Amino acid sequence: MQPTLILGLGNPIMSDDGLGSHACQQLQRWYGTLPDVVVFDGETLGLHLLPQLVGVANLLMVDAVVTDDPPGSLVRLEGEAITAGMARQLSLHHVGLAELLALGSLEGAMPSRCVLWGMVPARLELGTALSATVAARLPALLDAVAAELQGWGIARQDRDA
Template identity: 30%
Template sequence: MKKNIIIGVGNMLFKDEGVGIYASEFLKQNYSFEGDIEIIDGGTLGFKLMTYFQEYENVIILDTVSIEDKPGEIYRLPSEVLLGLGSYRKTAHEVEIVEMLEIVSALNSHANITILGIVPEDIMSVGIGLTKIMEDRFEEFIAHAVKEIESLDIKAKKIDNILIPDIVKSMIGSYNGEHLSRIPNEEDIRYATNL
C-alpha cells in the first residue's frame, strides 16, 4: 500500500470552486517535501477518486466545504465527521466524495481520509480566479495543509514564493481577467483593420 497523497479537487471554471486545485498546485510549485507523498490535481474526478481511497494509507483532500459559516473559514474534517454532515453535500463533487466515503467505510481496508476545506464566497459565477476573501485566506489554508502534511512525518520546506495569480496563470493562462499574453478584443481588431 502506498503512503500519503494530497488531492486538490474542484472545478476551476467556477471562481472559488477551484481553490482545492490551486492549493495542490501551489504546494507543488512552492514547497519541497521529504518523505513519501504525492500531490495531484483531482479536478472533478468524482468516483474515480475511490482508487486513491483504497491504495493509500492517508488521503488529504483540499476542497471547498458548503458549511453555513462565513466565507474563508477553514475546517479540518476527518471522514467520520464528514459522514455526519448532511449539509456538506451541495456541489456535485462534494456529494460524490461523501458517497465514496460511505462505500469505503464498509470495506476492511481503506485510507485515513481527511478533508481540509474552506468555506467559499462564490461557486456560482463562471470565472477563473478566487474572490478577494478567498485570496486573503489562501495563505492560511496552505499553512493548514502544510501542518496536515507534517503530521504524517513528512518534512515540508518552502522553496519559492510564487503567488496564487501566477500559479493559476501557469495552469490555465488566466486569473480574474488577467491573461498571460494579451488577446486582442473585437475593438482592437476593428481599429487595426481601419488603419
C-alpha cells in the same frame, strides 16, 4: 513512511469552487518530490478517484466547504465527520465525495487517516479566479494543511517553481 495522498477537489472554472486546484499548485511545490507522497488535483472526478485511494494510508483533501460561517472561514473535518458533513451538504462535491468515501470503505480502499481541510467560498460562479476573500485566506489554509502534514511527520520542502 506510509503512503500519503494530498487530494485537491473542486471545479476550477467555478471561481471559489476551484480552491482545491489552486491549493494543489503550491502543495505540489512543497510536497511533490517527497517519497511516498502524491499531490493530485482531482478536480470533479468523483468516483473516478477510487483508484487513487488504493494503497494510501493517509488522505488529506482540500476543497471548498459550504457552512453558515463567513466566507474565508477555514473548516477541518476528520474521519466520520467528513461523511456526516457530506450528509449535511457541506461540500460542494458532497454526492461524488460521499459516494467515493463510502465505496472506498466497502472496497477496503479507505485510508486509515482521512482529513478534509476546506474554506467557505465567497463566490460560486463561472470564472477561473478565486474571489478576493478566498485568495487572501489561501495562505492561511495552506499553512493549516502544512501543519497537519507536519503532525503526520511530513515536512514541507520549500522550493521555487
